[in-house]
Amino acid sequence: RRNKMSKPLIVITGASSGFGAEIAKLFNADGFPMLLLGRRTDKIKALPLDFTNVLVESVDVTDKKTFENAISKAEEKYGKTDLLVNNAGVMLLGNVLNQNPAEWKQMMDTNVLGVLNGMQIVLPQMVERQGGTVINMSSLAGKKTFTNHAAYVASKFGVHGLSETIREEVSGKNVRISLVAPGAAETELLTHVTDESALNDYNLWKESMGGTTLAPERVAQTVKFIYDMPQTVNIREIDIAATNQN
Numbered sequence: 001r002r003n004k005m006s007k008p009l010i011v012i013t014g015a016s017s018g019f020g021a022e023i024a025k026l027f028n029a030d031g032f033p034m035l036l037l038g039r040r041t042d043k044i045k046a047l048p049l050d051f052t053n054v055l056v057e058s059v060d061v062t063d064k065k066t067f068e069n070a071i072s073k074a075e076e077k078y079g080k081t082d083l084l085v086n087n088a089g090v091m092l093l094g095n096v097l098n099q100n101p102a103e104w105k106q107m108m109d110t111n112v113l114g115v116l117n118g119m120q121i122v123l124p125q126m127v128e129r130q131g132g133t134v135i136n137m138s139s140l141a142g143k144k145t146f147t148n149h150a151a152y153v154a155s156k157f158g159v160h161g162l163s164e165t166i167r168e169e170v171s172g173k174n175v176r177i178s179l180v181a182p183g184a185a186e187t188e189l190l191t192h193v194t195d196e197s198a199l200n201d202y203n204l205w206k207e208s209m210g211g212t213t214l215a216p217e218r219v220a221q222t223v224k225f226i227y228d229m230p231q232t233v234n235i236r237e238i239d240i241a242a243t244n245q246n
């Protein structure tokens with residue numbers, strides 16, 4: 001990994017904003033070839049990156065075929081994926097009494113099935129060559145409850161469950177599966193919430209903790225730290241939140 005020419009391919013989903021964009025910046029600064037995925041490729045192309053070794057593809061992670069095609073295209077150029085960061089996700093807050101089930105489906109499809117899609121695409125070659133890493137972006141909502149987050153909590157508990165299960169399945173093949181579980185951070189995540197009262201409750205909760213949230217760069221540093229450990233060391237999970245978050 002030290003020699004710039006020999007650095008392996010890093011694939012990041014949800015690279016168009018928030019955590020994904022910060023993760024892309026860190027690996028780009030270290031000269032890794034990257035495949036950056038999101039539905040809004042214009043936003044990825046506008047990031048302050050050196051695009052020499054970067055491929056940008058429009059991929060909806062719920063569509064396994066386009067996801068797979070993009071990875072194949074990148075692997076032809078840069079060799080096998082050594083790290084997949086399954087970061088794409090949506091958090092549509094709402095109370096189960098009145099939330100539109102279409103929002104539950106969008107969260108399950110993106111946050112759970114999108115992660116499984118990514119893992120099914122990259123794991124065969126990782127198991128085969130006995131190397132490689134997958135880092136799944138979960139949340140503290142993947143470990144504890146938050147009111148008005150029922151479906152999101154379900155999706156992120158799902159991410160925790162599938163990641164740990166698959167880790168046990170591939171650990172004997174020298175493949176690492178890790179989880180990052182962040183607390184509240186200012187990204188575009190909340191901008192998609194349609195339930196005003198759930199959004200209001202969330203903002204009151206944040207204010208009650210002093211209003212300071214996690215800087216997205218800290219999550220990116222966490223991902224990099226996990227990856228930079230020797231392949232024989234698997235940091236299974238890191239929980240990270242602003243100190244004042246309860």
Ligand code: NDP
Pocket residue numbers: 013014015016017018019020037038039040041043059060061062087088089090091110137138139140181182183184185186187188189190
């Ligand atoms: P953002 O909304 O800023 O970023 C989400 C990213 O996911 C975007 O790049 C978006 O790209 C992408 N995305 C969403 N749906 C799809 C899809 N169907 N296919 C492909 N890409 C998709 O939020 P964050 O950076 O905050 O979120 C990143 C991850 O971190 C998520 O999994 C989220 O659940 C998790 N998280 C966030 C926390 C926070 O407080 N911010 C706390 C804990 C976890 P595009 O729209 O271009 O497709």
